Amino acid sequence: MRLVVVGAEGRMGRMLVRAVAQAEGCTLSAAIEREGSAALGQDAGTLAGLQPLGVDITDDPLTAFAAADGVLDFTAPAATVHFAELAAQARIVHVVGTTGLSDDDLAKLKAASYHARIVRSGNMSLGVNLMAALVRKVAATLGADFDIEILEMHHRMKVDAPSGTALLLGEAAAEGRGVDLPTVRVSTRDGHTGARKPGDIGFATLRGGSVVGDHSVLFAGPGETLTISHHAADRGLFASGAVKAALWAHPKPPGLYSMADVLDL
Numbered sequence: 001m002r003l004v005v006v007g008a009e010g011r012m013g014r015m016l017v018r019a020v021a022q023a024e025g026c027t028l029s030a031a032i033e034r035e036g037s038a039a040l041g042q043d044a045g046t047l048a049g050l051q052p053l054g055v056d057i058t059d060d061p062l063t064a065f066a067a068a069d070g071v072l073d074f075t076a077p078a079a080t081v082h083f084a085e086l087a088a089q090a091r092i093v094h095v096v097g098t099t100g101l102s103d104d105d106l107a108k109l110k111a112a113s114y115h116a117r118i119v120r121s122g123n124m125s126l127g128v129n130l131m132a133a134l135v136r137k138v139a140a141t142l143g144a145d146f147d148i149e150i151l152e153m154h155h156r157m158k159v160d161a162p163s164g165t166a167l168l169l170g171e172a173a174a175e176g177r178g179v180d181l182p183t184v185r186v187s188t189r190d191g192h193t194g195a196r197k198p199g200d201i202g203f204a205t206l207r208g209g210s211v212v213g214d215h216s217v218l219f220a221g222p223g224e225t226l227t228i229s230h231h232a233a234d235r236g237l238f239a240s241g242a243v244k245a246a247l248w249a250h251p252k253p254p255g256l257y258s259m260a261d262v263l264d265l
Ligand SMILES: NC(=O)C1=CN([C@@H]2O[C@H](COP(=O)(O)OP(=O)(O)OC[C@H]3O[C@@H](n4cnc5c(N)ncnc54)[C@H](OP(=O)(O)O)[C@@H]3O)[C@@H](O)[C@H]2O)C=CC1
Pocket: 006, 007, 008, 009, 010, 011, 012, 013, 032, 033, 034, 035, 037, 074, 075, 076, 078, 079, 096, 097, 098, 099, 100, 121, 122, 123, 124, 125, 164, 238
């Protein structure tokens, strides 16, 4: 499978280049950065800390997608929407790890998925997707006297909050309870907030240092608290999950898929 990495100079972009170079059954066909990037013309392998791969970074996704079977995209919302339109035109696989997408962005991805095979997830790791399945089950099992709070911590450079993973876990909890997350979501508390509203799902965000990604879901009940946690130690795990998703989606019909589909959870 010929794969393009977009945002190839980014923290995840470099990891994706390494994961593609090391995986069986795929090759890196192109690497893309934005117009004006200092990385243009550099070898993607060298930039990722590998031997040269003979793939120079360009700012021409249209040409790259026309000669590829799939694209791995951990960039930014506006870029991802644009890449989804190009992936749909080229009828290829689009693996989307980008977080912070608005409802409008998600609607555009849905439209693109009539022609592209899109796999989107706020977290590409096996552990987090398994955790989401557990959270759904626990939320469905415990009664309304257990309050659900989601805590996440990431590195100081992260630009969106709550994290895509926290939202994915919140959606799983809401699904377990049979409610829509937007109707119960509380993402900020400051000042005289009043008592906690029954049924709310709270989010707390920490940022600092080089933390790759830590998530906990707390079920706080009368006299006991159940906590389910995940600690990511290395971004390589998100990158290998993305490659797995691309290989899984290659023979599938156009559509919008999740990591739970890929992992058969
Ligand atoms: N789903 C998952 O498992 C994971 C998701 N993520 C998500 O992935 C995204 C990227 O994270 P991270 O790698 O840390 O961020 P970085 O800022 O390090 O990387 C993003 C890269 O994308 C580039 N980029 C942005 N716009 C364009 C464009 N239009 N064309 C080409 N390249 C573009 C950026 O270039 P420039 O710097 O010039 O803007 C940058 O090189 C975030 O949304 C993050 O939350 C991260 C880890 C795991």
